[in-house]
Amino acid sequence: MTATAPREGQLWSRCAGCATLLYRKRLHRNLDVCPECGTHARLGAPDRLRQLVDSGSFTTLPDRPAEVDPIGFVDVLPYPHRLTAARAGTGLAEAVLCGTATIGRHPCALAVMDFRFLGGSLGSAVGELITRAAERALADRVSLVLVTASGGARMQEGALSLMQMATVSQAVAALREAGLLTVSVLTDPTYGGVAASFATNTDVVIAESGARMGFAGPRVIRQVTGRALPDGFQTADFLLRHGQVDMVVPRRALRSRLTALLAAARAARRPEPARRRVEQVAGAARSEIDVPAVPPPGPTTAAPPAACASAAVPSGPTTADAGRPADNAVSDAWATVRAARHPGRPTTLDYLESAFDDFVELHGDRLGGDCPAVVGGLARLAGHPVMVIGHQKGHTTAELVARNFGMASPAGHRKALRLMRLAARLGLPVVTLVDTPGADPGVAAEQQGQAAAIAENILALTMLPTPVVAVITGEGGSGGALALAVADRVLMLRHAVYSVISPEGCAAILWPDRGAAPQAARALRLTAPDLCRLGVVDEVVPEPEPAAQDDPEGAGRLLRAALLANLPPLLEVTPATLVRRRRQRFRRFGAAGVRAGAR
Numbered sequence: 001m002t003a004t005a006p007r008e009g010q011l012w013s014r015c016a017g018c019a020t021l022l023y024r025k026r027l028h029r030n031l032d033v034c035p036e037c038g039t040h041a042r043l044g045a046p047d048r049l050r051q052l053v054d055s056g057s058f059t060t061l062p063d064r065p066a067e068v069d070p071i072g073f074v075d076v077l078p079y080p081h082r083l084t085a086a087r088a089g090t091g092l093a094e095a096v097l098c099g100t101a102t103i104g105r106h107p108c109a110l111a112v113m114d115f116r117f118l119g120g121s122l123g124s125a126v127g128e129l130i131t132r133a134a135e136r137a138l139a140d141r142v143s144l145v146l147v148t149a150s151g152g153a154r155m156q157e158g159a160l161s162l163m164q165m166a167t168v169s170q171a172v173a174a175l176r177e178a179g180l181l182t183v184s185v186l187t188d189p190t191y192g193g194v195a196a197s198f199a200t201n202t203d204v205v206i207a208e209s210g211a212r213m214g215f216a217g218p219r220v221i222r223q224v225t226g227r228a229l230p231d232g233f234q235t236a237d238f239l240l241r242h243g244q245v246d247m248v249v250p251r252r253a254l255r256s257r258l259t260a261l262l263a264a265a266r267a268a269r270r271p272e273p274a275r276r277r278v279e280q281v282a283g284a285a286r287s288e289i290d291v292p293a294v295p296p297p298g299p300t301t302a303a304p305p306a307a308c309a310s311a312a313v314p315s316g317p318t319t320a321d322a323g324r325p326a327d328n329a330v331s332d333a334w335a336t337v338r339a340a341r342h343p344g345r346p347t348t349l350d351y352l353e354s355a356f357d358d359f360v361e362l363h364g365d366r367l368g369g370d371c372p373a374v375v376g377g378l379a380r381l382a383g384h385p386v387m388v389i390g391h392q393k394g395h396t397t398a399e400l401v402a403r404n405f406g407m408a409s410p411a412g413h414r415k416a417l418r419l420m421r422l423a424a425r426l427g428l429p430v431v432t433l434v435d436t437p438g439a440d441p442g443v444a445a446e447q448q449g450q451a452a453a454i455a456e457n458i459l460a461l462t463m464l465p466t467p468v469v470a471v472i473t474g475e476g477g478s479g480g481a482l483a484l485a486v487a488d489r490v491l492m493l494r495h496a497v498y499s500v501i502s503p504e505g506c507a508a509i510l511w512p513d514r515g516a517a518p519q520a521a522r523a524l525r526l527t528a529p530d531l532c533r534l535g536v537v538d539e540v541v542p543e544p545e546p547a548a549q550d551d552p553e554g555a556g557r558l559l560r561a562a563l564l565a566n567l568p569p570l571l572e573v574t575p576a577t578l579v580r581r582r583r584q585r586f587r588r589f590g591a592a593g594v595r596a597g598a599r
């Protein structure tokens with residue numbers, strides 16, 4: 001129940017909380033908070049900035065979003081038409097305003113999202129702009145303030161928008177390493193990929209009064225659980241009660257709270273040398289901005305890997321899968337979705353039998369749970385000790401239910417995090433096997449901080465000083481998949497899929513008709529050859545004919561061969577170089593979406 005901010009020219013507006021008709025100027029003077037009931041109306045980014053920063057102190061970053069339609073997305077409207085309409089409707093170039101300013105005379109860099117612009121969705125340009133704001137904070141040695149308002153990642157940019165969760169997170173990581181404060185201000189609503197990355201992996205998380213935040217939206221949770229949601233579910237007070245935010249702050253007090261935080265951070269600064277070292281790493285990453293378009297070459301090779309090239313199709317996203325009649329059965333994106341979900345497909349535990357040796361399973365998050373949807377432990381790969389972490393589904397209904405269909409709870413993500421950190425301490429490389437429809441969208445998962453659990457894993461992987469190879473083996477479902485897939489090398493089985501949203505979910509929102517799932521599957525570019533061409537995936541791992549489920553042992557042998565080709569070279573690279581290259585790898589996805597401005 002949130003009021004919308006009044007538009008220009010309207011004298012009166014009705015509060016969505018108490019239905020009182022309010023004189024617009026009076027409402028505006030009250031920071032768009034209803035004087036009768038206290039409902040906080042949503043604010044556009046320009047109004048938000050006017051309220052937060054010292055008058056006249058805001059300077060927009062010079063970078064401008066370019067016209068991008070990286071996957072040629074069409075639902076009932078082409079994506080560029082939706083972008084044009086959003087620009088005309090808001091007067092903004094994108095769903096975020098970034099710049100530098102002072103708050104209470106303390107300098108900071110800011111990124112303020114605007115929900116009016118395509119639901120504040122996180123696309124390549126938005127991710128790149130926020131990243132540049134973070135880099136500006138690093139260069140100026142000031143704090144970063146992120147004001148979030150978003151429905152999640154931008155479906156119309158497919159997996160490239162999913163990658164932005166990693167891109168922005170690694171910019172947050174660089175500030176963390178430099179001892180600079182990051183603060184996010186959650187405003188209504190903050191969901192999906194934004195909630196599960198930079199909205200919750202900053203140092204301090206503030207929720208504005210009345211804001212709602214969560215990984216899964218209430219509609220999805222009701223659909224999945226078939227139950228009514230608890231009162232006040234996902235509201236700021238709920239988040240505070242469940243330990244997910246530092247404070248709930250009414251709009252009139254936001255400025256003074258930020259001032260106090262910025263003052264504290266400014267007073268206590270880290271010694272110089274540590275910061276300089278980090279900036280050298282970040283500086284190298286920054287130089288990658290000028291690399292031309294997606295898909296650029298991988299950071300360690302001059303050309304796409306041979307396996308990728310052989311699996312990729314000749315040109316242009318719209319010609320995907322053309323000219324390979326022998327592959328017809330699975331060349332259709334929807335057929336690939338069904339193959340990826342096939343219950344006979346080898347699971348992580350199957351691959352641990354067939355592709356690895358001597359698996360020793362480790363359990364538990366050490367905080368109170370052991371999620372059955374994530375398995376992990378020590379194993380050997382042709383003599384190399386490795387840490388393997390993967391989603392676990394099952395072949396029968398009973399197995400699937402016992403494993404929650406491979407949908408990890410926050411405890412599952414925290415178990416994975418514990419094992420990643422253990423691997424780093426022991427100097428072991430990490431191999432992840434990704435096969436999940438998505439993270440668990442339940443009430444308990446939200447109470448236990450699903451968004452922050454995913455966000456923390458993404459952040460940790462951008463900092464992990466040991467090689468990481470991720471393999472999408474079945475379903476790579478959005479943020480739940482990315483929580484195990486921020487890696488030095490990302491491999492993908494030929495009949496796996498990797499997507500920012502399920503085709504059914506995308507169809508329900510954009511067409512809007514769940515029956516349009518096959519069209520949505522095609523539009524999302526979620527197959528291995530498509531993603532290889534976009535640079536999201538480095539190499540396509542072949543499957544036995546016709547697919548892995550028909551010869552699980554053979555699939556295990558092919559996976560083992562792919563890992564043995566990809567892992568050993570990474571063992572030669574120093575930890576600092578690994579981390580730098582991993583960040584370059586994810587950084588490149590936003591570069592095409594933004595033109596550098598004159599400095």
Ligand SMILES: [Zn+2]
Pocket residue numbers: 015016017018019020034035036037038039
């Ligand atoms: Zn009211």
